[in-house]
Amino acid sequence: MLESMICRPSNTLLEVMHEINNNCRSVAFIECPVNGLVGVVTDGDIRRAILSGTPLTQQISTVMNLNYVFAKSGATLTELVGYITNDVKIVPIVNPENFVVNFYSSDQSVSYPVSTPNLSGKELTYLTDAFLSTWISSQGEYLDQFEERFANYCECAHGVAVSNGTAALHLALMALDIKEGDEVLIPNLTFAATANAVIHANATPVIVDIEKESWCISPEALEAAITKRTKAIIPVHLYGQPCDMAKIMHIAKKYNLRVIEDCAEAHGAIYEGQKVGSFGDIGCFSFYGNKVITTGEGGMCVTNSKELSARMILLKNHGMSTKKKYWHDVVGYNYRMTNLQAALGVAQLERIDKILQSRRRYENDYRKVLADEDIQFQKDYPERKRITWLASLLLGSGHNREKLIDKLRLLGVDARPFFIPLSEMPLYKKYAQSQSYSNSIEIGRLGINLPTNESLKSSSEIQKILKQAFNERND
Ligand SMILES: Cc1ncc(COP(=O)(O)O)c(C=O)c1O
Structure with a gap:
């Protein structure tokens, strides 16, 4: 050219x-x-x-x-x-x-987006079917199927489909009666939606540091942050890595705390043989376009509690009684998913194993091509079967992250920095406590996500680009 x-x-x-x-x-x-x-x-x-x-x-x-x-x-x-x-x-x-x-x-297009959906299965067929059925709003067979099948996939008895992952977190908090004056422990390194949902519930998020190796909320820091007002914990299975659920559930039991798992980035991850989302009171998932499976926008709460499921169904549908039409005992929300979205979800779920395999293949290819680099990929634990959402790694001290991301961008690769720790943002600083956030700050500063995307055409091309960008990093 x-x-x-x-x-x-x-x-x-x-x-x-x-x-x-x-x-x-x-x-x-x-x-x-x-x-x-x-x-x-x-x-x-x-x-x-x-x-x-x-x-x-x-x-x-x-x-x-x-x-x-x-x-x-x-x-x-x-x-x-x-x-x-x-x-x-x-x-x-x-x-x-x-x-x-x-x-x-100015129109330099990104050839390798960090994540784009692959809709090559039955998505169009089911979507067309839902469309032609005229059940395009928030009732229909695909919704019933998606809730049942996704809950089943998560080894949970009930699934409550909602409009997005943030709504799932908020609905879970409301169903558990978390309210003003309550404190909810959340990790410092997460997408801001985790904190926002707690704030929307009028409760106070309390920011906790992460484990240096797993990048997930630290059980020790979490226990140290418990006060008389603490009511719940939101462990976030960050970048596909399960949190230390044995320790977290032990602490929750000891202090009588509710647990809402934020599984937005960890569909299918397993801890000690059990799927994430099934440990706490409620597990919350996102089906946003860049997630492991997508419904465009969408989310789901999974639970083993019949009562919590019923409460969430009530709250997500304006708080309207399921027995008496237009009768309201609580102020609810409209957090419903549509049958059209669920049609996509059913098709995506049919291929979830393949999608996860393909994402992992990309990560493995990156590991091979960058084997000599001073970088650290996510840790594998015998008891935590993480999934690859986006390939996530920490850069060693010889790398300049911003320069590398710029270089990759110029070469058409959409690499992303890790989330900014909540404690680093003026908006959320007031929810930080006196404890040290050194792990989250260091990992937030060094981390990048690379495209890990079932739709990516050529793994070898992107590997070549990566090698070039890493080699030229000091130019
Ligand atoms: C950890 C985490 N929690 C919550 C969310 C919110 O999900 P949504 O974008 O579907 O509202 C996301 C993703 O966007 C996320 O990564």
């Missing part, structure tokens, strides 16, 4: 027009063999020159832009993005000798 964007000052307008036509980028970089880049010309510049009578045989050097924007190799993504304006859509990147070695385009 780059070759077809470079022309000589002696080329004619017609020759440069041919090159621009071939490269489909609407621009050519004019380079002379001695001084490197000397000008930039767009198809618009040529069009204007022709309209003002310049012959097609004239040299491009008389028409090219001399006041062009360029970047030096090693420029960060932020710097490159900063050059883009309404007039400048493509920025040449030059080496120290002033020769073009790359370019940045």
Whole structure:
């Protein structure tokens, strides 16, 4: 591509027009063999020159832009993005000798998104079926099937489908009667929805540090944070890794605390032979588009308690009595999932084992190609069968995370930094306590997620890109 964007000052307008036509980028970089880049010309510049009578045989050097924007190799993504304006859509990147070695385009598309859904199974068939049935709202056969089958998959007796994972957490808190004045222990390293759900319940989230090795909530730090007001714990099975549920359940029993597992990133993970989501009072899942299985937006609460299930069904449907239409004893919510979403969920669930295998294959390939790098992938424990949601790893001290992410982005790979610890954000700082958050702060600072995606076409291509980005990290 780059070759077809470079022309000589002696080329004619017609020759440069041919090159621009071939490269489909609407621009050519004019380079002379001695001084490197000397000008930039767009198809618009040529069009204007022709309209003002310049012959097609004239040299491009008389028409090219001399006041062009360029970047030096090693420029960060932020710097490159900063050059883009309404007039400048493509920025040449030059080496120290002033020769073009790359370019940045405002439409630089990501070839390897961190996670995109694969809807290649029965998704369209079931969705069409639900559509044609006209049961497109929050009742229908697919909803019943999805709730039953997903609960079964999680080894739970009941499943209550909801509109998203945050609603699942909030519904669980409300069903457990968590309210103002109550404290709920949550890990410092999690997606903010965990904290938000507690705040929406008018309760107080209390931030707890994580284990250095599993990156999940630390049972020791958790026990140290318990007060008379503590009512519940939300262990988050972060990046597919199960929390230490034996210790957490022991503490919960000892202090009579309720447990809501946040399983948004851990569909199918197993702790001591038992599926996550089935340990606590309620397990909450997300089916957002980047999750292991998706319904577009969506979530589910799973539980073994008939009472809690009934309470959640009531609350998610406006608090309307199931016995008497339009009779309300509680102020409820509309947290319902639609039958259309559930149709996708049923199809996704049919392929969940394959999806998990495929994501793990990507992680294993990354492990191989980056074996010599100073990095640390997620830890495997004999009693915790984690799943791969996004391949997650910590960078050693020789790496500059932001530079690496920028570089990968330039090469079309959408790598993500880990979540920012809650205690680091002014919004949530007030929920931090006096205990140390050194583990979450260090891991939050060093971690990146790599694309782990059933739909990714070529594992070898992305491996090549990764190798290149890691090799060039100090450029
Ligand atoms: C740990 C965690 N909890 C909760 C959520 C919220 O799920 P949703 O986006 O479906 O509301 C997410 C994901 O987005 C998450 O990663």
